[in-house]
Amino acid sequence: MRVGIIGGGISGLTAAWLLDDSIGAGVDGVTLFERGHRLGGHAESVPTGDGFADLGAQHLAPKAFPTHTRLLRWLGLDEETIPSPLSVTVLSGRKPLLVTPHPELRPQPEGEEANASLRHLGTFLSRAAELENDPNAWRLPTEDVVEPLDVPDPFKQEVLYPLMASFVGCSLEQTRGLSLRAAVAFLVRNAPADPTQPPPWTNLRSGVERLATTLSGQLRNTRLRTGTEVIRVRPLEHGHEIVEGSGDTHRVDHVVFATPPWRVPDMLDERADSETTRILRRFRFVRAVVGLHRDPTYLSSARECRSTNTVTVSEPHEGARWAETSTWYRPITGDELFKSWITHQRRQPTELVAAREYHHPVPTVDHIAAQSELERVQGRSGKHFAGSWTVDVDSQESAVRSACLAVRRILPSAPRLTVLGEPARQ
Numbered sequence: 001m002r003v004g005i006i007g008g009g010i011s012g013l014t015a016a017w018l019l020d021d022s023i024g025a026g027v028d029g030v031t032l033f034e035r036g037h038r039l040g041g042h043a044e045s046v047p048t049g050d051g052f053a054d055l056g057a058q059h060l061a062p063k064a065f066p067t068h069t070r071l072l073r074w075l076g077l078d079e080e081t082i083p084s085p086l087s088v089t090v091l092s093g094r095k096p097l098l099v100t101p102h103p104e105l106r107p108q109p110e111g112e113e114a115n116a117s118l119r120h121l122g123t124f125l126s127r128a129a130e131l132e133n134d135p136n137a138w139r140l141p142t143e144d145v146v147e148p149l150d151v152p153d154p155f156k157q158e159v160l161y162p163l164m165a166s167f168v169g170c171s172l173e174q175t176r177g178l179s180l181r182a183a184v185a186f187l188v189r190n191a192p193a194d195p196t197q198p199p200p201w202t203n204l205r206s207g208v209e210r211l212a213t214t215l216s217g218q219l220r221n222t223r224l225r226t227g228t229e230v231i232r233v234r235p236l237e238h239g240h241e242i243v244e245g246s247g248d249t250h251r252v253d254h255v256v257f258a259t260p261p262w263r264v265p266d267m268l269d270e271r272a273d274s275e276t277t278r279i280l281r282r283f284r285f286v287r288a289v290v291g292l293h294r295d296p297t298y299l300s301s302a303r304e305c306r307s308t309n310t311v312t313v314s315e316p317h318e319g320a321r322w323a324e325t326s327t328w329y330r331p332i333t334g335d336e337l338f339k340s341w342i343t344h345q346r347r348q349p350t351e352l353v354a355a356r357e358y359h360h361p362v363p364t365v366d367h368i369a370a371q372s373e374l375e376r377v378q379g380r381s382g383k384h385f386a387g388s389w390t391v392d393v394d395s396q397e398s399a400v401r402s403a404c405l406a407v408r409r410i411l412p413s414a415p416r417l418t419v420l421g422e423p424a425r426q
């Protein structure tokens, strides 16, 4: 059996790594195609003076990311993790409307307004935590939970929607239609046991891209084709023919599309794959420009209200308002550096170190329904879809999980599945 994997982000690399030691034991060959010259996709870290900073994926959590944590441990990267407890300041203009706890960084602001906003956040989080065990809450739009909540309306409009929008980089209007479970996943799943403490996220000292380089460094048998865009996947009587941009072709029995969904319809024969392409077109994404910069443009000017993450809301433009986050690296690594979503910022950073454009999935109720539909066609005629958009919410955990699910269909006995806590089937 030959396997072609299209996409060298964390999902594609994990799929290759899971199959790599089964060559000669059920697998005859694995080829991974990556259109860029760098592996890692959204796991992209750049050197910054003494250390590294993440332009893309950054925050990890053992509690919320169990499969990913097992992978880090197996690769010896758990020793690379550094604590990065997160706090959030939500600003309206220059005024802080919410400041969450971070005792190591500063005392908690006092006063009736500050206390009230924490109480309102607590009310929302308790409701969200109740719904965390309710599978139907995936199909519940966020506004159906936020609007009836017993907190003041300005808090809903100026704090709660912006907070949730900032995880996705979508507009406040779009946030109302996000799946509730998806919108609160990062708030609820890694909540601290003690609400006076910040949630215990972690970073990798040399950046999340280190996971990509470590995985690729362990590939002994996989053919890596970087700088190689796949343009077509043609059905054959048995298997598929993968066509590279150069015109070179490869015959495989299984193909794993570990790319964003909008890349896939062009590769497929739309008539033969009409059901699959219809499902893939249901997934919605937003453009996100992320910059690393040295000027504290988005940080609260009030020192006592500063947090690791500052959420700002744009003036209305293109008929919408957008919430974006700026992460302050100093409390994490000591480096006076900021990583900010700047797609909709009118004030752009002045001391830019690096910037990249990415796309975030928008986990609307329909996106979640499309994930269930996609499950139905997974594996059909040897075609598999992996990537953080295919399961749960966009994260390192879902990228790794999606790779496990693809490999479990292709080679259920793959020994490395057990390393990640997936029972291998003989």
Ligand SMILES: Cc1cc2nc3c(=O)[nH]c(=O)nc-3n(C[C@H](O)[C@H](O)[C@H](O)COP(=O)(O)OP(=O)(O)OC[C@H]3O[C@@H](n4cnc5c(N)ncnc54)[C@H](O)[C@@H]3O)c2cc1C
Binding pocket: 006, 007, 008, 009, 010, 011, 012, 033, 034, 035, 036, 039, 040, 041, 042, 043, 055, 056, 057, 058, 059, 060, 228, 229, 230, 231, 258, 259, 260, 263, 288, 290, 358, 359, 360, 386, 387, 388, 389, 394, 395, 396, 397, 399
């Ligand atoms: C700015 C940003 C911040 C994030 N922060 C976090 C975070 O803090 N924590 C977290 O857990 N997650 C975070 N994420 C989520 C992140 O998307 C996932 O964690 C994960 O890295 C996605 O991996 P993937 O393999 O599914 O997709 P990708 O990383 O998108 O990889 C897809 C790959 O496919 C390649 N490709 C596409 N088309 C083709 C083709 N035709 N031929 C060959 N190759 C092709 C692309 O070049 C790319 O390398 C963040 C995402 C972004 C954008």
